[in-house]
Amino acid sequence: MKIFGSSGVRGVANEELTPAFVGRVAMAAGSVFGEGRDGRTRVALGRDTRATGRMFADAAASGLASVGCDVDRVGVLPTPALQAYAEREGIAGLMVTASHNPPEYNGVKLVGRDGVELAREGLERVEDRLLAERFATVPWDETGTSRRVEGADRTYIDEVLAAVDGDRIASADLTVALDPGHGAGALTSPTLFRELGCRVVTVNGQPDGHFPGRDPEPIERNLGDLRRLVRATGADLGIAHDGDADRAIFVDEYGDHVEGDAALAALAAAELTAGDTTVSAVNVSQRLVDVVNAAGADLELTPIGSTNIITRIRALQRAGVTVPVAGEGNGGVLFPDYRLARDGAYTAARFCELLADRSASGLAADHSGYHNVRVNLAYDDDAEREALIAAAEATARESDAGLDTTDGHRLDYGDAWVLVRPSGTEPVVRVYAEARTEERARRLADEMHDALLAAA
Known part of the structure; x- marks a missing residue:
């Protein structure tokens, strides 16, 4: 397209x-x-x-x-x-x-x-x-x-309330710190979690299209306010949304960032059983692979982006395959039995259900042991973009790692992987890397970054 x-x-x-x-x-x-x-x-x-x-x-x-x-x-x-x-x-x-x-x-x-x-x-x-x-x-x-x-937002809140285990969440007696990032979630998520029986505190909670408190993307470097709020209030969980609140990223009770891939793995572990299938993108973390293998389930990979994941889920459903959970490690999770849509508030409520038995830090620890790095290379025009893509292809072909070209070029080293692909939403080429140590992940990302820069 x-x-x-x-x-x-x-x-x-x-x-x-x-x-x-x-x-x-x-x-x-x-x-x-x-x-x-x-x-x-x-x-x-x-x-x-x-x-x-x-x-x-x-x-x-x-x-x-x-x-x-x-x-x-x-x-x-x-x-x-x-x-x-x-x-x-x-x-x-x-x-x-x-x-x-x-x-x-x-x-x-x-x-x-x-x-x-x-x-x-x-x-x-x-x-x-x-x-x-x-x-x-x-x-x-x-x-x-x-x-x-009028009232579409209120009806949406009511539907989420009816679709989650409100009694279980209320029994956990949670304090939830919310950072809607001045986006649309500011109009719905605080009300939702109060009505789920949580004590709610907020930061960046007023709708503002200039996003004065933080950038709309809920990545770790943008969530300092939320981490401080969790520590100051003794909250059990911090929840951050993007601008349209179809994603949720978490902070644990110590104010530490929960990797999106770890949260996805925790949610998938609670849903998947033998014979199920889950769908994720080509930048999938080994955390989810581990959960899939432990459950005896199957994993299908697509190009990055919700459109591609949804398209594949629908094809699987038409074939009679059960897909109880799917998504990406950026906080965009889908529960197709509820609705075939990424929903940050629903995802956060489902995560709160898990807190009735386990702390957020404990859930994250269950799926730890991997480190992720992402580096962006900006380009100014189509010629520069094509040069970077050509450099990525040449670098990948020269490598002795396993190569997957579902979306961009993913090199799998067994104990680590690196992926390079152009963004579908911004004028950048992204480099992703994952390894057992942050040092190795950083080295893989930097080596690919330097190879592209030199070649282009």
Whole structure:
């Protein structure tokens, strides 16, 4: 796909991503949503807290109306709440969000009538219409209407409450420290965890599209405020979201960062049984591999990105395969029996269920012993990007390690691995490495980084 990356389309607002372009994306999406349908087509439209969100939502609403779609404007809410609304109403959805990207970015995610992000096939149909400018525009007296819908966030909270073991969480008598990062989760997660019986303290808890407290990506270096809050309040768990709250990253009761791969492994260990299958991306940690092997389950790998994982899960489900849990180590976890969507609040609540028997630090320790490093190489144009990719391929071919080219180039050394691939959402080539020691992981990442830089 030329336009849609691993998680939708994103770019710097008013530079790479303009209102005119978002309007055309909406026209293409609305044209596809209306294919083969009699009568009016309704589309849910939501956004996260980004400063440019209203501008792009207005552009999207106009584009949808121009192809005859009636628009349900559900306002500012997490992406999983928009997905829940779409599933409940049986309508497609368009979410204006750049998820974890920096404040200057924005983007668009597309959701089907089942509340699931469009799979690759659906995105390709939208992209074909967009590139060909083949929009199903209607006469002036058939253009769509727009209405504001209240309460979608509250209904989403109620659905999560009903889907988790609230009694188990309440019995654990937890203090939870929340860092929504000024994103859409600020409007839902504090309420959810209070109603689950937790004492809740927050930092960066006011919605603010400039993200003054921290960058939207909930990675370790951005969570100093949360770690300090956990220590100061004696919280049992710290929870951090990205901008649209479809991810959750944790801090243990000592204020120490819990690796996302360790959290995914802990959640998977509680779900997987013999004969099950889980799905993850090609940068999967050995932690999950260990859990899969211990359970007698199977693991399938996809290119990085929720769209690819969801596409594979749906294919497995159609084949009758049981997939109780899936996801990536970035905090994006899916529980397909609940909803085929990444949901940061639901994931965090499921993690809280585990705290009834074990501390967060204990859960992390159960899946420790590996160290991860990630390095980014920025590029300025397509020529530089292609040079870096060519250098990665040459370096990989010269290595005596096992090579996997599912997405980029992954070199497996048995006791460690390194992966290099271009980002689907930012102008960078990423280098990932994992090993039993931080020193070895850092060395593998640095060697690949230096080889790419020298070759390019």
